Amino acid sequence: MDVGIIILILAVLAALGHVVGRRRALALAAKSGVKLHSLPGYYGQTVALFTAVPAFVVLVAWLFVQPGIVESRVSGMIPDSVIPEGGARSLVMSDVRRIAGGLDAVLARDGQRGADVPIEALDFNNVRGRLAEVGVALGGDVPSEVFEAAKAFRENSRTGNLMMTVVVLAMAVVLGMLAYRRIEPELRARNISESFVKSLLLGASLVAILTTIGIVGSLIFETFEFFQRYPAQDFFFSTVWNPQFRGGSDLGILPLLWGTFYVSIISLIVAVPLGLMIAVFLSEYAGPTTRGIVKPAIEVLAGIPTIVYGLFALVTVGPFLRDWLAQPLGLGTSSSSVLTAGLVMGIMIIPFVSSLSDDIINAVPQALRDGSYGLGATQSETIRQVVLPAALPGIVGAILLAASRAIGETMIVVLGAGAAAKLDLNPFEAMTTVTVKIVSQLTGDTEFGSPETLVAFALGLTLFVITLGLNVLALYIVRKYREQYE
Incomplete structure (x- = not known):
């Protein structure tokens, strides 16, 4: 049945x-x-x-x-x-x-x-x-x-x-x-029913924990299998990424990490200043009518599928950067580049920074602003010296969310930055990221037990550890600054 x-x-x-x-x-x-x-x-x-x-x-x-x-x-x-x-x-x-x-x-x-x-x-x-x-x-x-x-x-x-x-x-x-x-x-039927509800809520709360344990366990198991077939020192310290499914592969992660951080840094350079300025304007300067129009319009960016952003990078932004910057400066001839993916990804994650930061700034007690005004500070001085420091822990969390979103993005990188794994400082060169290679190594007609396929789990575990480190760092910063305002 x-x-x-x-x-x-x-x-x-x-x-x-x-x-x-x-x-x-x-x-x-x-x-x-x-x-x-x-x-x-x-x-x-x-x-x-x-x-x-x-x-x-x-x-x-x-x-x-x-x-x-x-x-x-x-x-x-x-x-x-x-x-x-x-x-x-x-x-x-x-x-x-x-x-x-x-x-x-x-x-x-x-x-x-x-x-x-x-x-x-x-x-x-x-x-x-x-x-x-x-x-x-x-x-x-x-x-x-x-x-x-x-x-x-x-x-x-x-x-x-x-x-x-x-x-x-x-x-x-x-x-x-x-x-x-x-x-x-x-x-005592009520006790039985309420005990069941309590157990149900406990089980629901354990779902996230058990899911995380399952994800980490599967990554660790498959990564262990990979390192039994491929040397760990070559994976972590080699600067060449060249998988060959017939043997003789070079599976160094350094070019992929460099591309991931390069694209993410460019996207954060675009998104964080713009997002924070938008948040400050909406929370401190904009009237109700302007806020009611501007904030929903900005949040629409978060609902656009990433494949649409990727096509925008491929068709519009990439050729524009190539024709107006890269070629005149002699820095490249390809429309696929780190700068293309970084700019488009920065536009995509602006709502993550602006919306969260706006809510966090609005949550700052009005008494702090009134005290600053009472001491003779102007509105800009109050924002700069009182509101933003008070909202800093939440803003750090918003930036971290945006960084995690940028690190895990795939489609924009595929269409905007290409799939070339290389170490280069030129932002007009095509590069790739860890997530793109995870997808490419797990697709196609390949043997699952080969190092060229199992490397995807080692890449995933490495990315997980890096993201966990960023979360721990952000938590430390949040706790350090929160103590000054409680």
Whole structure:
């Protein structure tokens, strides 16, 4: 049974449990003349929770565990002789999954034609053409053992799905009935319901922590695999980036880090002064009408897709810089450059600086301004010597957010700065960033276990550590200056 249908059935059972649980509580209270401990709705919620929540947890756990068990069993059926030389068993398993999915489509198609054929009667020769008809293209070198493994994969998956359906629905019914029979006027249903809500909120708060742990764990594991295949000193200290998927690659990160910081610094040079001046104008000088028009217009920049910014850099900004600056000064002939990407990215992150800084400046207590005016300071002096220092911790956070956004940008760099990994001070030269190379190394028909692919995880972990360091530095600055104004 489809997972969506199972979830729908659980929802219906939970709703039914809520209704019958509430009615039972009211009936027992009327029969015994005892006042209910909780409101009637809490008794219905108790039955609904016991009906749906445990079954849903088992469903989610089953969906996570079953694929691994099925793949481990089917993988043992594939002999080493059918694995291509220099290939990986995971690549063969991907063919197995693809063929298994095609078999479902083939059998469904045969059933629609009135020619039901049991899967045991299918063999590789008579089903190859029909697999191609349903969109599963197979090469001539697919062994028959892989086809038999695909049949076993399909059968094991179907058996597992059937068992999952039975177990989940049976658990929902049994636990729902037990919760229904436990209902009595003295039952502390409200406590049960509120404990569940508390657990739900705790689980929601743990999602971010567990997600971070999962991301970091996956990066560390794959990075460890990479450094087992490629020397760490060459990765961190080499100045050459030249991946060759047939061996002999140079995977030095220094050119990528330089391009990342170069583009980010240019974008911050553009965005931070403009964003701060916009924020000061909107919060201290602009009237309500001007503010109501200008601030939404600036925030529209944050909603423009990055691919649009990339096209703007490629079609407009790049050629303009090349024709009016680079070529006349003899600094370059390409429209793709660090300066192009940096300028366009700076425009993109202006709202991150201006909007956040505007809200932060508005949050500065008016008493600080009034005290400054009372001492004879002008409005500009008050802004410069009182408002901005008081808002500095929040402004640092806004700048950090903008810097993180710039460091993680990909499309603008691809279209505006190119994909050349090099160390150069000329802002009119094409360069690239870490994020661009992460995408390029993980796309295409490449072996996942090769250093040229695993290097993407080492790049990601390095970028994560750098961003974490920036956050720690910003937190230190925020705490240092905040102590002066509390």
